[in-house]
Amino acid sequence: MYQAGIYCRVSIEEQNKEGEYSNSIHSQIQMARDYIAEQNDITEVRVYVDDGFSGSNFDRTEFRRMLADIELRTINMVIFKDVSRLGREHIDTNYYLGKYFPEKRIRVVSLLDNYDSMASTYDELLEIKTLLNDMYLRDTSRKIKTTIQTKRSMGEYTPKQPPFGYVKSKTVHNHLEVDPYAAEVVGRIYRMYRNGFGCSVICRVLNEDQIPCPAKYKKEVLKNGYAWDVGKGLWTPATVRGILKNPIYTGAVVIRKYNKPSYKLKYKKAIPLEEMELVPDAHEAIISKEEFDQVQQIRQERRIPYFDRNKEPHKYVGLLFCGKCKTAMRKRYLASHNSYDGYMCGFHQKMGQNYCELNHITFEKLDELVVFAINQQLKQMRTDLKKLETQIGQRKPDVDSKVTRLHAKIERNTEYRKRAYEQFMDEILSKEEFLELKQMYENENRQYQKELEKLKQEEQEQQATVNTTKVWLDNFSQRKLTVKQMTREVLVELIDKIYVYPDQKIDIYFKFASEKNSANVIIQKDGVM
The missing domain is CATH 3.40.50.1390 (Resolvase, N-terminal catalytic domain)
Structure with missing residues (x-):
């Protein structure tokens, strides 16, 4: 069936x-x-x-x-x-x-x-x-x-949902009309950015003024069927950046924003703003062309490659996270000192204290704690290595004896099976008796072979642990690591994640944990957990 x-x-x-x-x-x-x-x-x-x-x-x-x-x-x-x-x-x-x-x-x-x-x-x-x-x-x-491209070249806006600041016309198909409330917010964003406010500060101001973000506004205010059911309805820097670089607010329609390598793929590559083909004056502008160009110039000047103004990535990038909200930590810039003094929670830096409490640690304190933790881990690894080598040496005679006995049993059953076959050929055993004995000896040999493979696998795993530990320890020939030796390469090699807490405590998760703490290593000294 x-x-x-x-x-x-x-x-x-x-x-x-x-x-x-x-x-x-x-x-x-x-x-x-x-x-x-x-x-x-x-x-x-x-x-x-x-x-x-x-x-x-x-x-x-x-x-x-x-x-x-x-x-x-x-x-x-x-x-x-x-x-x-x-x-x-x-x-x-x-x-x-x-x-x-x-x-x-x-x-x-x-x-x-x-x-x-x-x-x-x-x-x-x-x-x-x-x-x-x-x-x-x-x-x-x-x-x-x-x-679609033909319609856009005629000034029609083809996407189903209009951008924040506009609504679809009820009389003219695919035509945008200005939404007064949202357009005022868009204008405010451009003015704040031109006056020196960054995207994070703009987000904070809009959220404090309880202005709904575009997704929340479309669903709850315009009620146009916008499918939004994720997030907290807050403004984010990415949303602000999207508005600041969208030429739609100058009254233009973009013919093509992305290049798609194949109709079979979902992947799309964004076309740079300066290479986009635009149809000007397709609808009423919210931002003038001059103001838009001025904002793009400011964005270009403010764009900082990597993570520092000196164009160098900091050594903890990708490893350092806030222990409270799990957001990546960012360098804190002090205008009074005209330099960076440490790391702080990225979410607090972007959104303010209402979203995550102030979580800050200086460069010197973090380096001190991390070096101590690494040295403690290396010390524990050396101790575990000696214990493991001692255990392997002590077990070796017993393992060798088991292997010898199993090989002897396999050879004995092989000989018994050979004799049974000879007796069957001499008609001493019937065919049924021979097959029964043959099956029994083969089953026993399979079991013995499994035991041999298990012993061999355990020995290989222990030896692999020893070899891997030696490789790691060989990278640190000195007994202790210093702050100067703690480079980006060393951190990436040893550490998976570091969580920093407001009370100046940190959790470190090593890529290679000691045998004592096989999953993660948590060490404590003054402020280190």
């Missing part, structure tokens, strides 16, 4: 073309159920419907659920209207039809293709059809892209 799953798919483009989405899906389901009703050995188990998913890739919710049910053996048969419902991408579609489904022993029925894997194999004709589906997909992608 076949436990069948019915798979249906319709893309947004096909849905718009056919008018009513439900009719397409219902027809696919009904066609499959009509087929099942004509058979005597098929039971419908589940229906999988991917709503508005393209056939260009297989990253679809219901398709993945169907694969999970196949792995769990919930279904052993898949039915779909035709191969294009499964997918239009040539290579992956052929993989599932020609390899995955046969390996899992799944019966596949494509109704309009008159294909049943139980009655026929996956042949060249079906491969050609998947190739034609792929060509159709590429042609459709090209047509859609051309249509």
Whole structure:
């Protein structure tokens, strides 16, 4: 009896073309159920419907659920209207039809293709059809892209959601109209930036004034169906930067923002602002062209490569985090000293004390604590290494004795099996007796062989631990590490993460922990945990 799953798919483009989405899906389901009703050995188990998913890739919710049910053996048969419902991408579609489904022993029925894997194999004709589906997909992608670019070149704004500061016109199709409240916020952001405020400070001011961020504003104020259900509804530096570099606020429409290497890929590469093709005066401007250019000039001058103004990354980058909110720590710049004095919580630096308390540590204190912790860890590793080498030496005679005994047992059973065979040939033993003895000796030898492999694996693992520890310790020939020797390379080699807490305590998680603390090492001295 076949436990069948019915798979249906319709893309947004096909849905718009056919008018009513439900009719397409219902027809696919009904066609499959009509087929099942004509058979005597098929039971419908589940229906999988991917709503508005393209056939260009297989990253679809219901398709993945169907694969999970196949792995769990919930279904052993898949039915779909035709191969294009499964997918239009040539290579992956052929993989599932020609390899995955046969390996899992799944019966596949494509109704309009008159294909049943139980009655026929996956042949060249079906491969050609998947190739034609792929060509159709590429042609459709090209047509859609051309249509969108043509509309944008005529000044139409084609995305469904308008940018913050605008709303879609109710009278003119794809035309933007200024939203007075949001436009005032956009203008305020540009004015603050021109007056010297950074993105983080602008965010803090907007959040303190309880101005909703763009996502929250679209959903709760405009109520235009914007799908926002994540985050706290706060302004972030990334949101502000997006507004500051968007030429849409000058009244222009961008024809193309991204380059996509292939219609099969989701990856998109952003086109630099200076290379974007714009259609000016497509709608009312919120920001003048001169003001926009001035802001871009300021952004270019403020852009600091890496992490410091001296264009060098600090040695703790990627390793240092706030112990309270788990955000990366950033260097703290003191204008009064015209220099950096230490590290502080990046979230507090961006958003203020209402979001994470002040968490700061000086360069000198952090270096002192980290050097102490590393030296403690290296000391513990040296101690563990000596203990492990002693244990290996003490166990070696016992292990060698076990290995010798197991080899002797294997040789003995091999000899017994040989004698049993000779007795069988001399008709002393019956065939049944010989086979029984043969099976017994082979089973015992397999068990002995497993024990040998286990002993060998344990010995190899212990020796690997010794060798790895020696390699690590060889990198530090001196007994103790100093602050001067603690370079970026040393930190990356030894440490996975460092968490800093407001009470000047730190947790250090080493990449190679001592045997005593196999997962993480937590050391304490004055302020070190």
